[in-house]
Amino acid sequence: MKILFLTPRLPFPPRKGDQVVAYHRLRTLGPRHDITLLTFVEGEEDADAEAALRPFCSRILKVPHPRWKIAWNLLSRGAWSRLPLQVLYFRSPAFRECLDGLLAVEHFDLIHGFMLRLLPYVQGRDLPVLLDCNDSMQLNIGRQVEVTAGPKRWLYQEELRRLRRYEPEVDHHALRSIFVSPIDAEASGAHKTLVLPLGVEIPPARVAGAEPIIAFSGNMGYAPNVQAVEWFVRHCWAAVRQAVPGARFRILGGNPAPSILALRGVPGVQVVGRVSDMMASLQETALSVAPMQSGSGMQFKVLEAMACGLPVITTTLGLGAIRAEPGVDLEVADDPVAFSRSVIRLLGQEPARREMGARARAFVEFNHSWEAIAVEVERCYRDCLAG
Numbered sequence: 021m022k023i024l025f026l027t028p029r030l031p032f033p034p035r036k037g038d039q040v041v042a043y044h045r046l047r048t049l050g051p052r053h054d055i056t057l058l059t060f061v062e063g064e065e066d067a068d069a070e071a072a073l074r075p076f077c078s079r080i081l082k083v084p085h086p087r088w089k090i091a092w093n094l095l096s097r098g099a100w101s102r103l104p105l106q107v108l109y110f111r112s113p114a115f116r117e118c119l120d121g122l123l124a125v126e127h128f129d130l131i132h133g134f135m136l137r138l139l140p141y142v143q144g145r146d147l148p149v150l151l152d153c154n155d156s157m158q159l160n161i162g163r164q165v166e167v168t169a170g171p172k173r174w175l176y177q178e179e180l181r182r183l184r185r186y187e188p189e190v191d192h193h194a195l196r197s198i199f200v201s202p203i204d205a206e207a208s209g210a211h212k213t214l215v216l217p218l219g220v221e222i223p224p225a226r227v228a229g230a231e232p233i234i235a236f237s238g239n240m241g242y243a244p245n246v247q248a249v250e251w252f253v254r255h256c257w258a259a260v261r262q263a264v265p266g267a268r269f270r271i272l273g274g275n276p277a278p279s280i281l282a283l284r285g286v287p288g289v290q291v292v293g294r295v296s297d298m299m300a301s302l303q304e305t306a307l308s309v310a311p312m313q314s315g316s317g318m319q320f321k322v323l324e325a326m327a328c329g330l331p332v333i334t335t336t337l338g339l340g341a342i343r344a345e346p347g348v349d350l351e352v353a354d355d356p357v358a359f360s361r362s363v364i365r366l367l368g369q370e371p372a373r374r375e376m377g378a379r380a381r382a383f384v385e386f387n388h389s390w391e392a393i394a395v396e397v398e399r400c401y402r403d404c405l406a407g
Contacts, residue, residue, distance in 0.1 A: 021053045021054070021129040021130060021401060021405075022053070022054045022056075022127065022128050022129050022130075023049075023053050023054065023055050023056070023128065023129060023130050023131075023132055023401075024055075024056050024058065024122065024123075024128045024130070024131045024132070024147075025042070025045075025046065025055055025056065025057045025058065025059075025077075025132050025133075025134070026058050026059070026119070026131065026132070026133040026134060026138050026141060026142070027039075027042045027057065027058075027059040027060070027134045027135075027138075028059075028060050028110055028134060028135050028137045028138055029042075029059065029060060029061075029062065030059050030060075030061050030065060030066070030069050030073075030082065031043040031046060031057075031059070031073065032066065032068070032069040032072045032073050033066055033068075033069070033072075035239065035274060035294075036239050036242075037154060037155075037239075037317070037320055038134055038135050038154060040218075040320060041134070041152060041154055041218070042134050042152070043073075044219055044221075044390040044393075045132070045152070045394070045397065046073060046076040046077065047076055047390070048390050048391055048393075048394035049076075049394055049397065049398070050075065050076025050077060051075075051076070052398075054078050055076065055077050055078060056077065056078060056079045056080075056081070056122070056126075056128070057073065057077045057079070057080045057081065058081045058083070058115075058118060058119060058122065059080070059081070059082055059083070060082075060083055060084075060085040060110065060112070060115060061082045061083065061084055061085065062085050062086075062087070062090075063087070065082070081118060081122070083112060083114050083115045083118055084114075085110070085112055085115075089112070090109055093108045093109060093110075093111045094108055094109065097111070102182060102185065102186075103140075103182065103186065104136075104157070104179055104182040104183050104186050105179055105182070106136070106137050106157070106179070107136070107137055107139065107140060107186070109137065110137045110138060111140075115141065116141060119141055123145070123147075128147060129147070129148070129401075129405060130147060130148045130149070130150060130401055130404055130405065131145060131147050131148070131149045131150070132150045132152065133149065133150070133151045133152065133194075134151075134152045134154075135151075135152070135153065135154065136151075136153055136157050136186075136187060136190065138151075139151065139186075139189065139190060139193060139194075142193055142194065143193045144193075145193075148195050148404040148405055148407075149193060149194040149195060149404075150194060150195065150196050150197075150198070150400060150401065150404055151190055151193075151194040151196075151197045151198070152197075152198045153190065153197050153198060153199055153204075153208065153210075154198075154199065154200055154204075154317055155199070155200065155204050155316040155317030156187065156199065156203075156204040156205070156206075156207040156208040156316055156317075157183050157187055157208075157316075158180065158183045158184055158187050158207050158208060158209070159203065159204055159207035159208075159316040160244075160314075160315060160316035160317070161176055161179050161180045161183055162180055162207075163244075163314040163315060163316060163337075164176045164243060164244075164314055165177055165180055166314065167247055167313055167314045168243075184209075187208050187209055187210070188208065188209030188210055190208065190210045190212075191210045191211055191212050194212070195212065195403075195404045195407075196212050196213070196214050196400055196403065196404055197210050197212060197213050197214070198213070198214050198215075198216050198397075198400070199213055199214075199215055199216075199317075200215070200216065200217055200218050200317045200318040200341065201215060201217070201317065201318055201340060201341030202215050202341065203316075203340070203341055204316055204317055204341075207316070214396075214400055216393050216396055216397070217318055217341070217342075217387070217388055217393070218317075218318045218320050218323055218388065219388050219389055219390030219391075219392075219393045220320070220323040220324055220326075220327045220384050220388045220390070221299070221327065221390070222327050222381070222384065222385055223299040223300075223303070223327065223328060225329065225381075226303045226328075226329070227329075227374075228303055228305065228306060228307075228328070228329055228330050228373070228374070228377055229303065229304045229305050229306050230306065230370065231266075231268075231305075231306060232264050232266050232267040232268065232306055232367045233267075233268045233270055233304065233305040233306050234260075234267065234268070234269050234270065234305065234306065234307055234308070234309055234363065234367075235270050235272055235301075235302055235305040235307070235308045235309070235325065235330070236248070236249055236252070236269070236270070236271050236272065236273075236308070236309055236310070236321075237272040237273055237298055237301075237302060237308065237321045237324065237325065238272075238273045238320075238321045239273055239274060239275055240271060240273040240274065240275055240276040240277060240280050240291075240293075241274070241275030241276065241277055242275075243314070244312060244313070244314045244315030245273070246277045246279060246280055247312075247313045247314055248310065248311045248312050248313055248338075249271055249280060249283070250279060250280075250283075251311050251313050251356075252269070252309060252311045252359075253269070253283055253286060253289060255356035255359075255360075256311070256356050256359050256360040256363065257269060257286065257288070257289070259356075259357075259360040259364070260360055260363050260364055260367075261287065261288055263364040263367075263368075264364060264367050264368065267288055267367060268288050268289075268290055269288055269289045269290065270290045270292055270301075270305060271283070271289070271290065271291045271292060272292050272293075272295055272298065272301050272302070273292075273293070273294065273295075274293060274294035275294075276291055276293055298324065299324070299327070299328055302324065302325055302328040302330060303328050303329070303330075305330065306330075306366075306367060306373060307330055307331045307332070307333065307363070307366050307367065307373060308321070308322075308325035308328075308330045308331070308332045308333075309332070309333050309334070309359075309363065310322050310325075310332060310333070310334040310335070310338040311333075311334065311335050311338065311359060312334065312335050312337045312338035313335070313337065314337070315337070316340075317340070318340055318341055318342060319334070319338050319339075319340060319342070322334055322338060322339070322342060322350070323342065323384055323388055325380075326344070326349070326350065326380035326381060326383060326384045327380075327381060327384045327385075327388075328377075328381070329377040329378060329380065329381040330377050330380065331350065331351065331366050331372075331373050331376035331377050331380060332350040332351070332380060333350070333351040333352075333353060333359060333362045333363055333366070334350060334351070334352055335352065335353065335354050335359075336352055336354055338352075339352050343387065344380070344383050348376075348379060349376070349379050349380050349383045350376070350380055351366070351376075
C-alpha cells in the first residue's frame with residue numbers, strides 16, 4: 021500500500037511516547053509498504069534522524085515549527101478558540117500547504133495520522149484515515165486536574181472542558197482510531213476504535229545490577245512523571261534509605277523539570293538526565309519503580325523495564341491495562357508504606373529479584389511484540405480500505 025504518515029514530532033530518536041509508537045510503526049510496516057512521512061520539526065533536528073528513518077520511508081518531508089510560532093498560536097488564539105490548546109499548538113499553514121500539495125499531485129491509499137493534535141489536518145479528506153491516538157487526552161488531562169493545584173489546575177480544567185467536546189470528533193473524520201487500552205478508548209468518547217497495546221523491544225539478556233540502585237525512567241519534563249518521582253521521594257525514600265543505607269535512586273530521562281533537578285540535594289538521589297541507551301542504563305540497576313499518580317494510556321516505562329529483566333514496582337494506575345499478574349510478573353502497591361516495603365524486600369532478596377525479573381521479561385516477549393502488533397495494524401488498513 022501507499023501510505024501517508026503524519027506525525028507531530030520527528031519519530032527519531034524515539035524518546036517520547038508518540039515518537040516511540042510512530043518509530044516502531046515505521047520500522048515494522050516500512051519494509052512492506054511505500055510510506056511517505058510528513059512531520060513537524062521543533063528546534064534543532066537530531067543529526068542522525070533522517071538516516072535512521074530512511075530505510076523505512078520512501079520520502080521524508082519536514083516542516084519547521086519554531087517556538088515563536090507555537091507561542092503565537094497559543095497567545096493569539098488560545099483565549100477565544102474552542103479548540104484544545106494542544107491542537108492549537110500544532111496549527112501550521114505551512115504544514116497544511118505541504119499536505120494539500122502532496123494530496124493534489126499524488127495518489128495515496130490511506131492516511132495514517134498520529135495523535136489527536138493532528139486531527140484538523142485529516143478532516144474532510146477523500147482518503148481513508150486511521151488515527152493513532154495512543155491515550156485518551158480527556159482521561160490524561162482529567163487525572164492532571166485531580167492531582168494539580170493553583171493556576172495550573174485551572175488551565176487543566178479549561179483544557180479538559182475543550183477536550184470533552186473535541187475528542188469524540190475523531191469518529192467523524194477517521195474510519196478507525198487506535199488506543200492502547202480499553203479504558204482510554206472508552207474515555208475518548210469515540211466508538212470506531214481499535215485497542216492495540218504498546219510494544220517493546222527486547223534487549224539482549226543481561227544480569228541486572230546487583231547494587232541497590234532503583235531506577236525511574238521517562239521524559240522528566242512530563243507532568244505525570246514529575247509527580248510520580250516527587251511522590252516516591254517525599255513518601256518512600258526516607259524509609260528505603262533507613263532500611264538500605266546504600267540505596268540510590270537513579271532518575272533517567274531528558275528534560276528534567278526544575279523540581280526534579282532540585283532533588284539532586286537529597287541524599288542518594290541521582291538525576292541523570294538523558295541517556296544514550298535507556299535499556300543498557302536500566303540493566304545497570306536492581307529494580308524499577310513507576311509510582312504513577314496521574315496520566316493515562318499504557319506505561320511504556322513499565323514494559324521497558326520488564327523487557328530488561330528488572331522487577332518493577334508500580335501503582336494500580338501505573339499497571340493500567342498491562343495484563344501482567346501482580347505479585348508474579350511485577351509488584352503493585354498504592355500507599356507509601358506498602359510501596360516502600362516492596363522496594364525494601366526486593367532490594368534485600370536477590371533470588372526474588374532475579375525470579376521476578378525473568379518472569380517480567382517472558383511476559384513482554386509473549387504479549388508486547390511490535391512485529392505482532394504491526395500485523396494488526398495492517399489488518400486495520402485492509403478494513404479501512406474496505407470502507
